Amino acid sequence: MGLIFLIGFMGSGKTTLGRKLANKIGYEFIDLDHKLEQQVELSIAEYFTLFGEDAFRRLESEVLKKTIYPENVIISTGGGLPCFFDNMDWMNAHGRTVYIKLAPKTLADRLESGKEERPLLQEKHGDALIGFIEQKLAERESFYLQANVIADGLSLTAEKLEQILNGN
Numbered sequence: 001m002g003l004i005f006l007i008g009f010m011g012s013g014k015t016t017l018g019r020k021l022a023n024k025i026g027y028e029f030i031d032l033d034h035k036l037e038q039q040v041e042l043s044i045a046e047y048f049t050l051f052g053e054d055a056f057r058r059l060e061s062e063v064l065k066k067t068i069y070p071e072n073v074i075i076s077t078g079g080g081l082p083c084f085f086d087n088m089d090w091m092n093a094h095g096r097t098v099y100i101k102l103a104p105k106t107l108a109d110r111l112e113s114g115k116e117e118r119p120l121l122q123e124k125h126g127d128a129l130i131g132f133i134e135q136k137l138a139e140r141e142s143f144y145l146q147a148n149v150i151a152d153g154l155s156l157t158a159e160k161l162e163q164i165l166n167g168n
């Protein structure tokens, strides 16, 4: 199957599902956010604070394109990555892309905890968090929808994802 990119909003389960699926089908797993953090020896939150979002977007695009991927690999991507530069086209040209789709309310529930590590979500709670997600998702969805496969993220499991990728 080659390179499989999991895309979607923060909190959609890209990393958790990606790791499980990779284990299940004997693929390697790469989390691009984690790879970026290792390269710069800073957390993403620290990188945002020091250099700002524009620099982060340039760096994440570079990490996407310069990483040497194993032959068979599941790659989880940061929520904004498909929406900048030609990253979405690049992923579609080099592998298969899967959009894990969830509604804003579901994403907000999942993101209410664990916001500390996500610079875009700091200080946002309750209705403000849902409103922010609705707005960002509206901006981003035209990119996400360019994925080869769109998977309903609600109660999605590694098993289901494997079936979807096999076309069942």
Ligand code: S3P
Residues within 6 Å of the ligand: 008, 009, 010, 011, 033, 044, 077, 078, 079, 080, 081, 117, 118, 119, 120
């Ligand atoms: C971001 C999502 C994060 C990370 C950064 C920006 C975004 O990744 O890349 O905080 O713009 O949606 P996750 O989707 O893995 O949380």
